[in-house]
Amino acid sequence: MNNWVRKYLRHFLMLTPFFIFFSIFLLYPIFKGFYISFFRWDAVHPAVFVGLDNYISVANSSYFGIAIFNLLKYVSITVPVGILLSFLVALLVDSFEGIPSGFFRSTYFVPTMIPLFLAASVWRWIYTPEIGIINIVLGWLHIPPVNWLTDPKVMILSLVIVDNWRSIGFNMVILLAGLKNIPGEYYDAAEVDGANKFQEVIYITIPQLRPVLFFTIAYGFISALQVFDAPWLMTASQYSTYGGHLKGLLFPVMDMMGRAFGNLQFGQASAYGFMLMLIILVVTGILFRVQRRLGGA
Amino acid sequence: MTKQPFRLHVKASTILKWIIAIIALIIALFPIWWVFSIVFSDPGTPVSVNPRLYPSSLSAGFQNIAKAVTENNYQFLRAYLNTTFYTIFTILGVLILCSMAAYEFALFDFPGKKILFSLALFAMMIPTVVTLVPTYLLVAGLGWINTLQGLVVPGIASAFGLFMLTQFFQDIPKEIMDAAIIDGASHFGVYRYVVMPLSTNALVTLAIITFINTWGNFAWPLVIATNETTFTVSQMINRYNGQFTRASINMIMTVNLLAAILPLLFFIIFQSKIIKGISMSGLKG
Numbered sequence: 001m002n003n004w005v006r007k008y009l010r011h012f013l014m015l016t017p018f019f020i021f022f023s024i025f026l027l028y029p030i031f032k033g034f035y036i037s038f039f040r041w042d043a044v045h046p047a048v049f050v051g052l053d054n055y056i057s058v059a060n061s062s063y064f065g066i067a068i069f070n071l072l073k074y075v076s077i078t079v080p081v082g083i084l085l086s087f088l089v090a091l092l093v094d095s096f097e098g099i100p101s102g103f104f105r106s107t108y109f110v111p112t113m114i115p116l117f118l119a120a121s122v123w124r125w126i127y128t129p130e131i132g133i134i135n136i137v138l139g140w141l142h143i144p145p146v147n148w149l150t151d152p153k154v155m156i157l158s159l160v161i162v163d164n165w166r167s168i169g170f171n172m173v174i175l176l177a178g179l180k181n182i183p184g185e186y187y188d189a190a191e192v193d194g195a196n197k198f199q200e201v202i203y204i205t206i207p208q209l210r211p212v213l214f215f216t217i218a219y220g221f222i223s224a225l226q227v228f229d230a231p232w233l234m235t236a237s238q239y240s241t242y243g244g245h246l247k248g249l250l251f252p253v254m255d256m257m258g259r260a261f262g263n264l265q266f267g268q269a270s271a272y273g274f275m276l277m278l279i280i281l282v283v284t285g286i287l288f289r290v291q292r293r294l295g296g297a
Numbered sequence: 298m299t300k301q302p303f304r305l306h307v308k309a310s311t312i313l314k315w316i317i318a319i320i321a322l323i324i325a326l327f328p329i330w331w332v333f334s335i336v337f338s339d340p341g342t343p344v345s346v347n348p349r350l351y352p353s354s355l356s357a358g359f360q361n362i363a364k365a366v367t368e369n370n371y372q373f374l375r376a377y378l379n380t381t382f383y384t385i386f387t388i389l390g391v392l393i394l395c396s397m398a399a400y401e402f403a404l405f406d407f408p409g410k411k412i413l414f415s416l417a418l419f420a421m422m423i424p425t426v427v428t429l430v431p432t433y434l435l436v437a438g439l440g441w442i443n444t445l446q447g448l449v450v451p452g453i454a455s456a457f458g459l460f461m462l463t464q465f466f467q468d469i470p471k472e473i474m475d476a477a478i479i480d481g482a483s484h485f486g487v488y489r490y491v492v493m494p495l496s497t498n499a500l501v502t503l504a505i506i507t508f509i510n511t512w513g514n515f516a517w518p519l520v521i522a523t524n525e526t527t528f529t530v531s532q533m534i535n536r537y538n539g540q541f542t543r544a545s546i547n548m549i550m551t552v553n554l555l556a557a558i559l560p561l562l563f564f565i566i567f568q569s570k571i572i573k574g575i576s577m578s579g580l581k582g
Contacts, residue, residue: 010484011407018398019413021454025432026420033431043434092318104318106568108325113560113571115513117531121538121553122328125546131344133331165328170575177576226426229515236540253426253516260430261520273427280424 037270047267054271058259064272066243067252070156074227074251078160079220085164086171086216091201093172094179105176112169120233123162124149127234149234152248159249162230171216178212179205214291218284225280228253238262252276329557335550336361344546365551372525373533373552379522380530381559383448384511390453391507392500395462400488402459403466404474421456425516433520443524448517458503461578465499466492502574505567512560530556 037054041047058064093104111119126132127148135145148158186204195203206213231237231251235244239262243250252272260269334349337358352358366374401407402414432451441447469492477491493500518529528536534556536542537549564571 008407011401011405014397014401014485014488015413018394018454018459021394021450022417022420022456025435025451026428026454026456027416029428029431029435030420030423032435033427036431036434043437089321092314092321095314096318100318104322105572107322109572110329110561110564111325113509113564114329114557115509115515115531115560117513117515117534118553118556119328121534121549122332124538125549126328126331131348131546133348136345136348165324169325173572173575174578222424226424232515233535233538236538238540241540256426256430257516257520260433266430266434269430270427273430277424277427281422 033270033273036267037274039267040265041267042264043266044264050267054265054268055275058268058272058275063243063247063250063255064252066247067250067255070247070249071225071227071251074156074159075221075224077156078163078224079217081160082164082167082171082220083213083217086168087175087213089168090172090175090179091205094176105173108172109169111166112173114166116163116166117229117233119162119166120230123158123165124234127158150245150248152246155244155248159227159231159234162234163224163227167220171220174216175209175212178209182208210291210294214287218287221283221287222280225276225283226253227251228257329561332550332554332557335547336554340545340547361547361551362555365548365555368548369525372528373530373555375526376528376530376533377555377559379445379527380512380518382445383518383529384508386445386449387452387511388504388507390449391455391458392504394453395455395458395503396493396496396500397488398459399462399466400492403463404469404471404492417456417459421460429516429520436521441521443522443527447521448529452511452517455507458507461503461506462496462499465496469495498573501570502577505571505574506578508563509560 036047038049038051039047040050040054089108093101093108096104114122126134129135129145129147132148134148138145146154148154182205186208187200190200190204228251231244231249232242232254235242235249237243237254239258242254242258242262253276256269256272256276259265259272331349334352335344337352337354338347338349339354339357340361402410436442436447436451439447441450473495474487474491477487482490513531515531515535518531519535522529522532533552537544537552542549
């Protein structure tokens with residue numbers, strides 16, 4: 001026993017700081033959250049066990065339906081559009097050489113350095129009816145103004161623009177690194193075989209880039225499903241009222257925050273979080289399965 | 298087939314490529330330029346009449362900045378300091394905790410290694426949305442609402458950081474460590490004087506990612522820093538955009554600009570490291 005301690009103690013001493021904080025501030029909240037999702041609790045009065053009531057009342061609430069509907073619409077637009085644009089931008093930058101290549105890569109990356117809440121705060125004013133630059137430019141072209149922030153048909157699109165304005169640079173940099181890893185001989189061989197640029201992209205670039213593409217797609221889904229900062233700011237939301245005009249930008253995390261910190265329904269909010277996690281796990285599970293099937297082919 | 302039309306074709310596509318690249322550049326940079334132009338223009342004419350496509354008054358800009366910084370008893374300046382401390386301490390905490398644990402996972406065998414590592418993997422799979430409310434309740438129970446430790450401490454045991462550093466540390470040659478041990482280095486000494494100096498690149502990468510995530514964190518300060526004296530920059534921006542704000546567009550754009558300056562400066566200084574770091578995180582992850 002003494003020997004065992006002497007042999008391994010030094011390893012555990014090095015691990016201790018991380019795992020103390022990890023257990024208290026990450027593991028414990030996960031289990032605690034699961035536990036309180038079965039209670040009605042406002043953090044003041046004693047908790048009351050309610051079984052699955054929190055899950056049922058969240059699922060039956062009208063806000064949940066709207067939030068999930070908005071989420072599906074948003075995710076199904078923003079992820080494919082974002083990946084496609086990032087890929088095209090990466091190809092564009094990759095087609096330059098030397099100084100222009102580095103210059104465009106850096107400038108396209110600049111929006112990624114702007115925090116998302118800040119991007120939302122800037123774009124909110126770009127979208128504002130009277131003084132927003134977009135509607136002013138549309139006016140010059142004699143196009144009627146668009147209510148970017150209040151027309152439920154457009155609001156999600158407005159969010160998609162903000163989101164991608166900021167994230168394309170991030171994805172582009174990752175995809176560019178993947179492009180650089182593709183051996184040049186593949187393209188040489190394709191050229192000998194008489195393939196054109198488009199065929200090269202379809203038959204060489206995309207298959208070779210698949211692991212990196214998969215990473216950006218999975219990452220894109222996971223963060224899009226938890227969208228919060230940008231719609232919260234764009235709609236000037238508060239815990240008491242959130243989601244904007246006609247709840248056009250109401251999303252699950254906003255609703256969860258509203259229930260927790262507006263109504264002090266911590267049990268319901270926890271149940272909300274776990275339901276959202278289930279959706280995220282299903283989506284990433286499907287993605288991994290698709291990736292593995294393609295990988296086996 | 299003559300050579301002439303072929304060459305013309307190449308040129309047309311090159312021109313098209315440049316046009317697209319420049320349009321994309323305008324889209325990427327215009328919003329930031331517009332913010333800058335609003336701040337550095339006389340507030341006299343309304344934006345709807347003069348949309349501020351370029352800056353027109355240096356002194357108006359400095360007046361705006363001076364007003365934004367000093368307003369409400371230097372509240373914005375205080376928020377800037379709060380965010381700076383929040384970010385610095387989070388980076389330090391993440392680097393120390395994750396590098397110590399990653400040292401063990403990457404380079405040694407010990408009982409329970411697999412279980413501990415899968416535990417961290419499990420936690421990384423759990424989206425932050427699940428832990429936000431219970432972690433808030435825990436921090437509230439500790440009496441850490443509106444404190445620096447309430448902002449920092451829950452974020453420092455980063456499972457992502459542990460994984461990233463473990464992958465990098467695995468590439469460290471065993472011979473160098475053995476040589477240090479023969480020279481009499483202790484277990485901690487090898488970590489401190491061999492592994493850490495050899496991993497500067499990985500540590501810088503993790504520091505950059507942590508900087509971007511912490512400086513840009515909105516949800517956590519929103520629930521933790523609720524008192525005006527503990528507001529972070531993100532909270533100030535939220536306040537200026539709030540429903541009942543009386544702030545003018547000039548003031549809002551000035552705080553936006555001030556909030557953006559530090560990340561942008563950071564990018565200008567560490568540009569190549571940031572881009573390299575982000576691309577490595579994608580390839581390794």
